[in-house]
Amino acid sequence: MRIVIVGAGNAGQKLASRLCEEKHSVIMIDSNQQNLNEAEKNLDILSICGEGTHPKILQQAEVDKADLFVSLTDSDQINILSCLMANDVGVKGKVARVTDPGFLAETDQYDLYRMGIDLIINQKQECANEVFNMLMMPGAHEVFDLFDGKVMVAGYQINAVSPLLDRTPAECNVLDLMQEVRAIAIRRFDELVIPRGDTVFHKDDLVYLVGTRKQIFDFFTWVSPDIKPFKKLVIAGGGDLGLMVAKEAEQEIDCILLEKNEDRASFCSGELDKSLVLKADSLTENAMKEAGINENTAFIALTGDDENNIMNCLLAQKMGAAFTATQIERVDFIPVVEQLYLVNRIVSPYISTTNTILHWLRSKRVRAAALLHNLPGELLDMIVAPGHNINGMSIKDISLPSKSVIATVLRNNEVLTANGDLKLFSGDRVLVFTHATEVNQIKTIFQ
């Protein structure tokens, strides 16, 4: 495939490297020559220096021959405009990164999808949602909302005192709660394990569970009764991400935002309703004292500078914060920070940008419900077509590939637990968890 990427920043380079591995021909456009130099050093790409919205540059890149056009610059306007230009010359796939939620407002007018953009990525908003869920459910490792919040997927790390330790799902099933909440996958030492009836849960296993919001919530209060919800959230950095997190969190808990830059702090204060914005350098002890960090406080560093973020979390831990999370953009840092247990959680918007685009490329006709960050798998949203041969079959009779599992079923907007005896009917929405390599097999089974 011939793929044009506008914007050779962090996300652009990450995407290009994955595409190069899959032997696509990649053309990168960026107005900054240095970014391009760096990209060319590591990647097998053609680079063009110039504006991604300039007709001359687009002609030079022969956009009209491209199969896919991806715009990932920092500017929403440039991303949208360049995609519309690509649409005009007949490119099939157009992907734009749009951060401002105002562009995605649900009105009939100015609908970007209708104007011809095929995929709009707002990773910052998704990331902010994720951070918010994580705060609401501190015991969970990773939380996703699906089907407008009806279904929730959560990652749970098994610790030494976990009631699940050294038991199999079949043994756990005697509990009412475990009959409703379903374990769909386990990450064990970077490997994917699909839990069957006889799989034993080990210590440090990351188990992914599916259920309704209430079921998942009950599950976490059961497995970790000593973890209390936070009373206060301190956010360092009032960038787009920090602001979005504050906007969501301020509805539920006390929220304090620290921002160094006076103008930006003033802007944030204007956007936020209940949060308190302090103009302060979060790396100073005084500022942290002013924010008042204590044992009920969660601290999140989202300044956009990895080293500062990590340091900031360490400082917050020293002052007694109950929970720390940091944003990390450099992928190289992630394993180190994880292994040293420096922070409780890592937030990385760019990885998921790449994953979303790759997934969309591989399976254009399958609706991706979610990508799990820490697991090499995807959640697919499949609909049982009328007249299909699985119509009326029980789940245990459907032969799925070895690394796939049916997570849950949504019938008439009602969530059903996907145990083996449940029969599928046409119109059911089936949530399937599958390894990336088996996406196409799942597609053939359901379509």
Add this chain to the structure above:
Amino acid sequence: MNSKSVFHLISYLTFVIGFSMFICSGLSFAFNEEIKITISLIVSGSITTLSSLFLWLLTRCKISLTRRDGFGVVTFGWIIITLFGSLPYLLCGVIDHPISALFETMSGFTTTGASVLSNLEAQPKSILFWRALTQWLGGMGVLVLCVAILPFLGVGGMQIFRAEMPGPSKDRLTPRITTTAKLLWGVYLILTVLQILMLNFFGNMNWFDSICHTFSTIATGGFSTKTDSIGAFNSTSVDIIVMIFMFLSGINFALHYHALRGKPFYYLKDGEFRFYSILTLIVITIVCLSLNNINYSNLSECIRKGAFTSIALITGTGFSSVNYDEWPNAIRLLLVGMMFFGGCAGSTTGGMKIMRIHVIIKKMMREIKIFLRPTAIIHTKLDGKPVKTNDVAQISTFFVIFVLIFAFGSFVMSFFTPNLETAVSSVVATLAGIGPGISYVGPMENYSFISPYGQAFLTFLMLLGRLELYTVLVLLLPSFWKK
């Protein structure tokens, strides 16, 4: 100041006033009043119209107005129309002293409703109509009317609009100021017609009374055709209709416009409207609770009188259905305090305006919070949007100036009045455009006992309050007069 342009515009203004006098003389003829009254009205109309023609011829030029000229047009315009507007009272012999006549006219144009006339039933109907008409013209602003109908104003219209309706809200309904002025007058007219019809059909008032009272209500003026004001009709339906329209006139007219366009939810989205409604409800509740079983044994009677008086004084209309001066001291104090507030910005009410009070309260909370956390960045917000720092400063200053003028005015008026209650309430009632105060200027009294000097001072306060201080005060700056 570009005096040629300024006075050219004022000539149009004067013409409107002269024309209105002819309407009154026609009415006088129709009512078969004494020939002297009809002739006096024709004479005052002719004097005004001829002066305006003369002024028009003298100053003919292409109008170009700066911001500074806008203030000039408005302030001088108001003074000049008041001078001419007092002619009917003087020539008809209704009011003897020229200062008292000026007081009565200014009270009409500024929609204050403070009067020097007693025994209104004995006055010629045409004069009563003239009083009501002055209020109606002044309510939405005579100059805004000129902006709406004079096609050649151009940019100058904006300057005039800004000077005559200087409230803090500047949400334009349309890109062009002439269209905005037309729409506001349109809404004003619709409300007027509605109330006239309702008073006539449901209130059993005759056409003359319903028109005069409607002019008073929509403009939140307060002149009545009866000495006992609305109380004279002693009708629940009249009380309720007048109450509703007083309340409506206290709301930003831009919101009425949106409602007429089929978007009534704009009311609830507006923080100022919510504040205004809640404040009104709280005041009514306090008043009714303290009056029940003490002054009135009948609960519905108590609510009717209490709610009417509260709304009449909050909106600065100043109608009375009862002598509230007999109520307990706490309630009298509360009602005088409410006079400062006024209605929403962009309405026809006087006073400081709810929006300013709202901003000042928020600013106050902010300063207290900042005192605790010096590094915090907190905005003063209205409807979720930060108010510009400049605007907040201007609003705070407005508050300070208003209070200072009130304090100084009370001092001055204590020379002219028999007790402090009278002095203090006469200043609030004129500065905030209410009309009646308490004690000797209470709802059953009038301002005729105050000496001409005192009346002249109150006349000035009315103008100051109606044009929201700054428009008049800039004229006192020496730099205003320098080229």
